[in-house]
Amino acid sequence: MEIEKAKIAKRIIALIALAAITIGIFVPVMKHSKDKKPEVTTTTKATTEKVETTTEEATEEEETAAQGGGGGNGGAKSETKAETAAPKPASKVIYTGGALPYCDYVDNSYFNEAVFIGDSVSLKLRYYVSNGSLGSANMSFCVGNFGSTNALRGNIISNIWDQVAATGRKRVYIMLGMNDLNAVGVDGAVNNMRTLCYKIQNAFAARNGYNPLIYIQSMTPINQKKNGTNGKVLNNANIAIYNQRLSGMAAANGWYFVDVASVMYNDAGFLRDDFCGDPNAMGLHFSAAGCAQWVWYLHTHAYDPSWAVYPLTIRYHKDGVVFNTYSQKYKAGDTFNIPSPTVNGYTVDKATISGTFAHAGQEFDVYYTAKPTTTVPTTAPTTVPPETTTTPPETTTEPTTQTPPETSTEAS
Amino acid sequence: MKKIIAIVLTLVLALSLSACISRPVQSIGDEVEATTIGDNTPANIDIHAALEQINLLVKDDEPMDIDEDALTSLYGIESAWCKDFACIATMGGVFPSDILMFEAADDEAKANIKEVLETKLDDFLTQAQNYDEDSYALASSCKVIEAGNYIALFLAPQHEEMENIFLGK
Numbered sequence: 001m002e003i004e005k006a007k008i009a010k011r012i013i014a015l016i017a018l019a020a021i022t023i024g025i026f027v028p029v030m031k032h033s034k035d036k037k038p039e040v041t042t043t044t045k046a047t048t049e050k051v052e053t054t055t056e057e058a059t060e061e062e063e064t065a066a067q068g069g070g071g072g073n074g075g076a077k078s079e080t081k082a083e084t085a086a087p088k089p090a091s092k093v094i095y096t097g098g099a100l101p102y103c104d105y106v107d108n109s110y111f112n113e114a115v116f117i118g119d120s121v122s123l124k125l126r127y128y129v130s131n132g133s134l135g136s137a138n139m140s141f142c143v144g145n146f147g148s149t150n151a152l153r154g155n156i157i158s159n160i161w162d163q164v165a166a167t168g169r170k171r172v173y174i175m176l177g178m179n180d181l182n183a184v185g186v187d188g189a190v191n192n193m194r195t196l197c198y199k200i201q202n203a204f205a206a207r208n209g210y211n212p213l214i215y216i217q218s219m220t221p222i223n224q225k226k227n228g229t230n231g232k233v234l235n236n237a238n239i240a241i242y243n244q245r246l247s248g249m250a251a252a253n254g255w256y257f258v259d260v261a262s263v264m265y266n267d268a269g270f271l272r273d274d275f276c277g278d279p280n281a282m283g284l285h286f287s288a289a290g291c292a293q294w295v296w297y298l299h300t301h302a303y304d305p306s307w308a309v310y311p312l313t314i315r316y317h318k319d320g321v322v323f324n325t326y327s328q329k330y331k332a333g334d335t336f337n338i339p340s341p342t343v344n345g346y347t348v349d350k351a352t353i354s355g356t357f358a359h360a361g362q363e364f365d366v367y368y369t370a371k372p373t374t375t376v377p378t379t380a381p382t383t384v385p386p387e388t389t390t391t392p393p394e395t396t397t398e399p400t401t402q403t404p405p406e407t408s409t410e411a412s
Numbered sequence: 413m414k415k416i417i418a419i420v421l422t423l424v425l426a427l428s429l430s431a432c433i434s435r436p437v438q439s440i441g442d443e444v445e446a447t448t449i450g451d452n453t454p455a456n457i458d459i460h461a462a463l464e465q466i467n468l469l470v471k472d473d474e475p476m477d478i479d480e481d482a483l484t485s486l487y488g489i490e491s492a493w494c495k496d497f498a499c500i501a502t503m504g505g506v507f508p509s510d511i512l513m514f515e516a517a518d519d520e521a522k523a524n525i526k527e528v529l530e531t532k533l534d535d536f537l538t539q540a541q542n543y544d545e546d547s548y549a550l551a552s553s554c555k556v557i558e559a560g561n562y563i564a565l566f567l568a569p570q571h572e573e574m575e576n577i578f579l580g581k
Contacts, residue, residue: 120507126486127476127501127503127508128476128503130478130481130485130486131479131481131482139485143535143539144539144540145538145539145541145543156538277474277504277505278505278506281506282506285505285507286503287503288474288503
């Protein structure tokens with residue numbers, strides 16, 4: 001009996017010891033893991049927030065535009081280095097969606113009307129351009145740890161859309177995503193970016209009575225050493241998908257896509273080493289050289305709708321063939337009044353072609369019919385419209401149409 | 413034998429309990445307080461000579477001069493508040509580093525500068541939280557330093573050395 005009691009006592013002691021050891025080991029481990037992973041909590045909150053704040057979903061138009069390419073960085077890209085690129089001759093462009101193409105180097109004053117929104121990547125740019133290389137651009141909304149997700153939550157900057165609208169600047173440049181991909185995934189980050197842009201647009205309309213020009217900048221890549229080490233979603237493959245989706249979103253909403261990332265890759269598809277300021281930390285923040293490249297890209301991929309010129313084409317038909325063509329370019333808002341040439345022995349169906357340009361090219365056809373009572377008519381017009389050319393007419397599309405975006409034409 | 417087991421178990425429990433006690437963490441809401449240096453402070457600080465020494469510490473981090481315009485655009489500090497200033501920022505690292513030393517024009521100006529620097533430090537603390545551990549640790553350990561009419565903030569990994577240089581230690 002005494003022996004059995006002793007055995008039971010030993011077993012109880014053993015159980016207590018086991019329990020103590022279990023507590024001793026697992027409680028600190030659990031505590032440690034909780035301390036080490038604040039992002040888990042953040043992710044949950046952010047995901048919840050996404051459901052609450054994201055009411056817009058990607059449209060088919062956006063998907064089509066995104067599939068059309070344009071802004072995505074499907075892998076290695078290596079474009080012109082800032083220091084070696086000579087500005088091209090005057091090349092005002094007609095924007096047709098996709099990434100903004102190369103343009104003349106705009107001067108700093110272009111950015112006097114700009115406000116930038118960004119995270120810690122843009123914060124580096126904010127410091128770099130304090131010398132005025134982006135004019136007097138408002139960079140005060142470039143802060144660390146910022147993203148479209150927490151912008152909608154307002155826990156770093158409250159009601160940023162109202163504050164941005166209050167600046168009265170007409171160009172809104174946005175680069176966000178690095179603090180969103182891990183939190184809400186690619187779809188969530190795109191949806192939240194769209195919602196944020198809508199809110200900014202609405203705030204401008206309500207406060208200033210006009211829509212801002214929104215320039216979505218592509219998210220820049222991670223260096224080779226740190227790619228894949230910054231969380232489950234934040235990596236170059238997903239950044240490429242995210243950028244492609246942003247490009248489609250921009251095209252579908254009449255916003256401009258500025259593919260900054262396209263000039264940041266090395267040949268292997270990672271952030272260039274000389275552009276990386278934190279190669280051993282996160283591998284995605286810029287050095288001064290990276291910021292210089294960024295500034296150069298912004299200066300050479302600028303756009304304003306007022307710059308666009310649109311072609312007017314008039315084709316003159318006689319005896320079943322086009323015998324003359326009028327071709328001229330106009331800016332939006334210009335009016336035109338082009339008299340049709342007189343042709344002996346023929347009557348014309350439109351004596352003049354007139355109208356006002358919107359943001360699109362225009363084409364007209366004028367037909368001549370032989371007069372039945374006259375003798376042999378001459379074949380050449382007695383007068384021709386001013387600046388008649390034989391250049392084939394260019395066709396253009398509105399910036400907001402859903403044609404597949406063209407790939408940017410970079411300087412070589 | 414039982415005594416040994418009891419002692420071992422006691423140690424295990426004691427260790428586990430101590431591991432469970434978390435260290436106090438500075439919360440975001442806590443106001444950043446400036447450190448005022450006492451009697452050992454030199455009456456005059458050559459902030460430009462200090463900056464020369466500090467530049468050696470950060471020469472590999474792409475130091476960038478901060479002029480009057482940048483002082484206003486980046487930090488909101490008006491040049492009229494400063495009798496003198498010596499400031500740089502660096503482009504290396506996750507966040508830019510701020511190395512800011514001022515000789516205030518007067519007491520009111522000093523109060524203005526102090527408010528700006530403390531806000532800057534608070535903002536950095538907010539941005540660094542849940543971002544990366546090193547930046548948060550840095551934000552938690554930096555202070556606004558006052559010495560007579562001088563005031564400084566070294567928001568940089570080498571801030572302790574910089575503070576000593578500033579104070580002539």
